[in-house]
Amino acid sequence: MADVANLAGVSVPTVSRVLSGSVPVSDEKRRRVETAVEALSFRPSAAARVLASRRPEVVAIITGDTSRYGYAHTIRGVEVAARSAGYTVMITVVESADPADVDAALEATLSQPIAGVVVLAFDPQGVAALHRIPGDIRAVALSGLREPGRAQAMIDETRAAHELVTHLLQLGHRTVHHVRIPPSRREDGRTTGWRRALRSAGVEVPRLWDADWNPDTGRRIGHQLATDPEITAVFCGNDEIAMGVIRGLQDRELRVPEDVSVVGFDDHPLARLWTPALTTVRQDFFDLGGRGFDLLVERIEGGPARLSSQRPALVVRESAGPPAPAGTSPTRNAVTALS
Amino acid sequence: MADVANLAGVSVPTVSRVLSGSVPVSDEKRRRVETAVEALSFRPSAAARVLASRRPEVVAIITGDTSRYGYAHTIRGVEVAARSAGYTVMITVVESADPADVDAALEATLSQPIAGVVVLAFDPQGVAALHRIPGDIRAVALSGLREPGRAQAMIDETRAAHELVTHLLQLGHRTVHHVRIPPSRREDGRTTGWRRALRSAGVEVPRLWDADWNPDTGRRIGHQLATDPEITAVFCGNDEIAMGVIRGLQDRELRVPEDVSVVGFDDHPLARLWTPALTTVRQDFFDLGGRGFDLLVERIEGGPARLSSQRPALVVRESAGPPAPAGTSPTRNAVTALS
DNA sequence: ATGAAAGCGCTAACAA
DNA sequence: TTGTTAGCGCTTTCAT
Numbered sequence: 172m173a174d175v176a177n178l179a180g181v182s183v184p185t186v187s188r189v190l191s192g193s194v195p196v197s198d199e200k201r202r203r204v205e206t207a208v209e210a211l212s213f214r215p216s217a218a219a220r221v222l223a224s225r226r227p228e229v230v231a232i233i234t235g236d237t238s239r240y241g242y243a244h245t246i247r248g249v250e251v252a253a254r255s256a257g258y259t260v261m262i263t264v265v266e267s268a269d270p271a272d273v274d275a276a277l278e279a280t281l282s283q284p285i286a287g288v289v290v291l292a293f294d295p296q297g298v299a300a301l302h303r304i305p306g307d308i309r310a311v312a313l314s315g316l317r318e319p320g321r322a323q324a325m326i327d328e329t330r331a332a333h334e335l336v337t338h339l340l341q342l343g344h345r346t347v348h349h350v351r352i353p354p355s356r357r358e359d360g361r362t363t364g365w366r367r368a369l370r371s372a373g374v375e376v377p378r379l380w381d382a383d384w385n386p387d388t389g390r391r392i393g394h395q396l397a398t399d400p401e402i403t404a405v406f407c408g409n410d411e412i413a414m415g416v417i418r419g420l421q422d423r424e425l426r427v428p429e430d431v432s433v434v435g436f437d438d439h440p441l442a443r444l445w446t447p448a449l450t451t452v453r454q455d456f457f458d459l460g461g462r463g464f465d466l467l468v469e470r471i472e473g474g475p476a477r478l479s480s481q482r483p484a485l486v487v488r489e490s491a492g493p494p495a496p497a498g499t500s501p502t503r504n505a506v507t508a509l510s
Numbered sequence: 511m512a513d514v515a516n517l518a519g520v521s522v523p524t525v526s527r528v529l530s531g532s533v534p535v536s537d538e539k540r541r542r543v544e545t546a547v548e549a550l551s552f553r554p555s556a557a558a559r560v561l562a563s564r565r566p567e568v569v570a571i572i573t574g575d576t577s578r579y580g581y582a583h584t585i586r587g588v589e590v591a592a593r594s595a596g597y598t599v600m601i602t603v604v605e606s607a608d609p610a611d612v613d614a615a616l617e618a619t620l621s622q623p624i625a626g627v628v629v630l631a632f633d634p635q636g637v638a639a640l641h642r643i644p645g646d647i648r649a650v651a652l653s654g655l656r657e658p659g660r661a662q663a664m665i666d667e668t669r670a671a672h673e674l675v676t677h678l679l680q681l682g683h684r685t686v687h688h689v690r691i692p693p694s695r696r697e698d699g700r701t702t703g704w705r706r707a708l709r710s711a712g713v714e715v716p717r718l719w720d721a722d723w724n725p726d727t728g729r730r731i732g733h734q735l736a737t738d739p740e741i742t743a744v745f746c747g748n749d750e751i752a753m754g755v756i757r758g759l760q761d762r763e764l765r766v767p768e769d770v771s772v773v774g775f776d777d778h779p780l781a782r783l784w785t786p787a788l789t790t791v792r793q794d795f796f797d798l799g800g801r802g803f804d805l806l807v808e809r810i811e812g813g814p815a816r817l818s819s820q821r822p823a824l825v826v827r828e829s830a831g832p833p834a835p836a837g838t839s840p841t842r843n844a845v846t847a848l849s
Numbered sequence: 850a851t852g853a854a855a856g857c858g859c860t861a862a863c864a865a
Numbered sequence: 866t867t868g869t870t871a872g873c874g875c876t877t878t879c880a881t
Contacts, residue, residue, distance in 0.1 A: 182853080185852075191876085223877075224876055238586045243577035260602075261601070282553050411779070415783055441753060522858090561859070
């Protein structure tokens with residue numbers, strides 16, 4: 172910057188003023204500075220600017236993964252909103268909820284000159300990271316469950332799951348089974364909504380089926396589900412698991428939705444292309460990310476820790492229908508005949 | 511840091527030495543410093559460290575998207591490798607190949623104190639960004655096509671596509687149609703490999719079908735493909751488009767692979783669950799990201815601009831088979847009878 | 850509108 | 866092994 176000032180024949184602060192555009196500078200000097208900047212292809216140092224001004228323009232995202240559907244779209248939502256507000260985005264991944272991993276990630280992030288942090292608290296490591304963020308750091312949580320006392324953008328999974336399960340019950344199913352994805356806490360919103368919907372309908376709450384993030388696991392669970400002829404409706408923690416479950420059921424010659432109804436959660440881009448097309452709940456992750464960033468800006472500017480909640484929409488397609496009248500399923504009759 | 515030095519009764523540089531661990535410090539002072547750091551919950555400022563040491567520990571990723579399958583996994587690969595080497599990752603998205611967008615993204619990134627840049631050059635904006643990076647910035651390109659003179663990690667798409675198309679030809683198809691995804695240049699590696707495979711087999715090269723990134727577009731193209739009974743084999747630019755094409759074909763009562771064989775590219779996690787399971791090519795994006803980061807470190811340490819190439823593996827599943835003997839497809843006979 | 854002077858919080862070079 | 870001194874490249878006073 173000193174070089175630019177020399178070449179333009181002005182002082183260093185004047186160059187700074189031209190570059191930041193905050194304070195008026197005479198047209199002539201401005202032009203001389205601009206020429207010099209061009210000639211030297213000068214790029215200001217963000218490190219020095221942050222050091223001197225104490226106003227970082229980077230926001231950090233702390234997340235448990237970057238590649239899974241919901242995460243990737245949420246991150247993109249934050250990134251787009253941040254970029255249009257002139258911020259750059261830094262990403263830190265917390266590999267596990269192990270305190271060593273969490274602290275390493277936080278240290279790496281918080282020592283950077285950042286304006287604030289957006290935490291994707293969809294999984295145990297995200298929740299753990301959120302809870303270990305020092306009080307002097309501006310942070311907002313993104314999740315499906317309420318984080319009391321925190322600025323937070325959420326998607327109301329509990330209500331959405333309730334609505335979805337109620338839909339299944341209204342179709343005439345006696346109960347609904349749940350294949351859950353790894354929960355962020357002891358119990359996540361999808362599971363709570365499912366349980367409440369069953370309870371308020373006065374219906375038996377069956378055992379839980381636990382899946383990981385891998386759709387192949389859904390397929391294996393589908394194979395197990397196929398052995399119990401009482402099961403006619405299954406609510407899966409996300410669309411990818413639902414696709415696996417459907418495939419597993421089909422492997423065993425069961426028809427979806429005639430023999431068993433299967434619903435997912437998320438409205439994955441492939442959900443509508445699946446055979447049968449998935450009945451699910453649409454979550455707008457991109458929007459979630461954008462809202463999260465907006466809340467962070469409010470906090471940076473000294474506002475209160477607000478909550479922004481969004482209600483996801485039920486998307487009815489082909490994978491759920493009324494249960495088959497007893498004795499109607501060819502495969503199940505065969506299975507029964509065998510036993 | 512001055513506070514810590516005061517509390518511990520040592521000088522500021524001594525605190526710095528304890529924190530960086532580079533220079534020996536007496537056990538007693540080290541302990542005093544550590545206690546003081548703890549007591550004040552002191553976090554060093556990365557901005558100041560970078561400014562003073564001129565050794566940034568952030569690598570930037572420049573990319574056209576963060577949420578699509580291949581991109582998300584590549585980014586994760588870079589992130590994991592970077593983290594284990596003690597680097598933090600910053601992400602900048604280039605929205606389009608429009609010079610204004612490209613320059614804005616580059617400026618935002620390059621003014622940050624970064625050690626180097628990894629560019630995902632899978633699309634026109636990535637390629638444009640790559641070409642506009644100043645020579646004094648350490649950069650590596652990640653892509654499916656050779657970028658002469660650059661440090662680069664690539665997946666050899668051209669060979670993989672060649673192999674896949676040859677596989678189809680060997681199954682007995684007269685030719686293979688290609689539904690391509692948006693190319694990074696005039697022609698990308700997948701298309702080139704397809705064309706070459708057809709040429710070297712002495713076979714007619716049919717018109718191209720252009721898709722965007724949306725699987726629904728694949729479905730629409732499937733509908734069009736279904737109207738031409740000469741088409742028996744289709745190579746799609748990625749698995750998601752292939753899933754759309756298959757669904758489109760099925761919408762028109764055509765059977766895959768009996769009536770038409772469809773293959774994809776990537777080995778998406780849902781590819782094996784699709785009905786029929788997709789024949790495709792496995793690309794290891796995670797590994798690509800890791801190799802890219804390693805090359806960047808080599809460059810930062812003063813090494814040459816190397817090329818690291820990986821050959822993706824053919825994955826044969828159910829969606830491709832021999833063409834049906836003429837007059838054998840129920841649907842196509844019906845169509846022919848109509849015309 | 851402009852320049853001089855004084856830091857921002859840290860590390861590097863040197864001397865002790 | 867330790868402290869002193871001198872910056873890193875900017876922005877922010879405060880004069881003028």
